[in-house]
Amino acid sequence: MRPRVVAGAGTAVALVAALGACTENSGEGATVDTGRQHTGVIATDPRDSAGPAPEVPGAQAGGTFTIIRETPIAHLDPQRTYSFVGLMATPLFARFLTTWKDDGKGNLVLVGDLAETPGTDVDDDCRVWEFKIKDGVKFEDGRPITAREIGYGIARSFDPDLAGGPTYLQEWLADTPQYDTAWDFRANRNTLPPGLTTPDERTLRFEFARPRCDLPFAVSLPSTAPLPPDRDTGLNLGNAPFSSGPYKVTRYQAGVEVVLERNEHWDAATDPVRHQYPDRFVWTFGPTPDAAANRVIADNGADQRALSWNYVPASLVARVAGDPGLRSRTILSPTPSANHLIINNRRVTDLRVRRALNYAVDREGLIKVLGGPNVAAPMTTLMPPATIGFQAYDAYPAGPNGDPEKARELLAGQTPELVLGAADNSVEQQVVTQLKGNLERAGFKITVRNIPVGAKFDEIKKRDNPWDLYLSSWAADWPSGASILPVLYDGRGIRAAGNSNEAYFHHPAVDAEFDRILALPPGAQGPEWARLDERIMREHAPVVPLYVDVAYLVHGSKVGGVFVSSVFGHPSLVNAHVRP
Known part of the structure; x- marks a missing residue:
């Protein structure tokens, strides 16, 4: 599912020529560098x-x-x-x-x-x-x-x-x-x-x-x-x-x-x-993101040697960004992690309803709930910007705050009743509250049903799950559309459980395009994935793209060596150490 690697001379073979929205690990300000280029090679x-x-x-x-x-x-x-x-x-x-x-x-x-x-x-x-x-x-x-x-x-x-x-x-x-x-x-x-x-x-x-x-x-x-x-x-x-x-x-x-x-x-x-x-290493579970961040900010005792795993919560972003004393203890980095409101296509079969969902979402409001541009950047595509051949488009242009009138026009007097499954952790509860308001403003009737956070990852991967909508995120297993679109939208692999195709989308013509593009030379694949990305959204609207994560992390004063993974967009611990 990834691009073919072409052998060449030297000690490494080029895998990726250039990617946008790349990593900047910097605690020296609130500006995220999205212009840096990823490079990737395979060692020979x-x-x-x-x-x-x-x-x-x-x-x-x-x-x-x-x-x-x-x-x-x-x-x-x-x-x-x-x-x-x-x-x-x-x-x-x-x-x-x-x-x-x-x-x-x-x-x-x-x-x-x-x-x-x-x-x-x-x-x-x-x-x-x-x-x-x-x-x-x-x-x-x-x-x-x-x-x-x-x-x-x-x-x-x-x-x-x-x-x-x-x-x-x-x-x-x-x-x-x-x-x-x-x-x-x-x-x-x-x-x-x-x-x-x-x-x-x-x-x-x-x-x-x-x-x-x-x-x-x-x-x-x-x-x-x-x-x-x-x-x-x-x-x-x-x-x-x-x-x-x-x-x-x-x-x-x-x-x-x-x-x-x-x-x-x-x-x-x-x-x-x-x-x-x-x-x-001690992993300790329980504190909310706010409590964890406040402990690390306070920098007392063992928390001097601690990392708050969750990104800085919305309630603390302004405080952390505005405190010069914390700049050396923060990490700010774009990530390749794309977040979508998944539509269960086995349950929501009306294309007009799926398109209306795309018009209904207020991305600017959602990002404010999450904590602003230090936390997330809006996205209207299936693949994130950090993908080879990425091309920006907006198949359902609704402006930054959504277009509820256009959504109502598509619904033509219907009031679809949809069940939104949500993890019972604090961050996802904030997000689904915002989304519920967006969708109800556009004519939907939304029932939120909580899922234990430890079980959600497995439960939404079950083919016959009971929810119409749920949140999910994806970072490619390596930087290519081949590691995104076929993995998430090839319907031939749907089984009873353990599905990466959480939208349960299946269309034979799209499956055939996956096979065609995967057979192309690697240099020709990037633009083809971008074209297929747009085609899937315009013709089928299987999900609602929401935002790309920006990693904003805070750690204690004696933490060293942590950086944001260029592959997965979360803290890497392979170089982690404790300062004396």
Whole structure:
């Protein structure tokens, strides 16, 4: 689903030529630099994939680094991890076949993590790939990590009971979106899925029915984290994941706290991106974003070494932005994270109603509720600006505050009664209150039904969920329309649960366009994704684009090394350290 990578000379192959809306990590003012260009390459020199990672200037070992977050992390099971917080937390205790070197300024290099390189295209046709596993990589109990344990980790992602994670590898190996019916993990726990083999302990081999040139990027996700079969506890693995990274989980108190301490068997010499500076990381859950931010701003005791995970809440944005003393303790960065009001197309089947929803939304008012331009920027497209070939358009021009009259005109006297599902956390409740007012002003009757925040991520991915509308966000798994549009809108992969296509949109002509564009050379794909983006919105209006996140974070005075991920738009902890 990602662009084909074209080999070339030198130590790296260009992946991305230029992207807009890029990362600026700056606490020195309230202006977000949206003009910086992303660049991305895939490393071809094995030295780029070797460790240790370069030392972070000024970093010292020791101390406890605390992350304060309102809600728990949905899954610590790597094969089920697909939320932003999970994707940022998992690298502390799990390693993958490949990973990204990221400077936090939009410069990305894909390197081998457990593998010596980002993979070998054996026959130069993207159908057969091999990854050589590094010597010296170990689990938390000291046993070596081999290709077999990595293969087992991938195999268990076929289990429908472990839904929630990415499905690229499963679908590609099975050559069908219905991968869980093509190979039964529970009946074949002692084997690997067809197409995945281990010729020897250090070699993992993928064989596909059709070219999969994006495999090096897909295996950078947590689904390739290794696991010995004897440590697989199924649905309970998230309570005690088995570490292959620099830290291991030593305490898990559901909904309250997760403690990670150093894994003595992690070898920095094998790791090109991670460090092991703090003695421990403590994730603590419960405080609202306001309470967490106020604790960190006060900068007392242990909170001097704490990061408020949630972005600065609307109620505190003006205070934080206006306090020169906090500038050195804030991070301000555009992100690639796009937010939409998802329309359940299985339930809301009238195109006029979906178009009216698009006219009804007051984006300017919504952004004010969120906290202003330091928090979000309006969006009217399916793909965010940080996408190759992005083209701005507005299929339903309603001005900054919406056009309720145009919405009523489309409804032609109807008063659609829609159920808006909303997580029961404070931020989403503020947003849905604003949206409910927008939609009712335009002639809709909206009933808000709360969903426990820890369950929402899984519940809206169920095909037969009971809501007409719900909020969701998406950051591409790598910077391309191929990692956005087919993933979110290809209806051929819809199944009972675990769907990324949360709109349950299915149109054969659009599916055919996905196949056509994915077969193009990478340099030709960008403009084609942009054209298809606009076509989908104009012809089908499957969602309401709302805004792109701007990361605005505050931390204690003794926190160092945190930056906003250029891939996922949330805090990266691989360089985190505690200042003395």
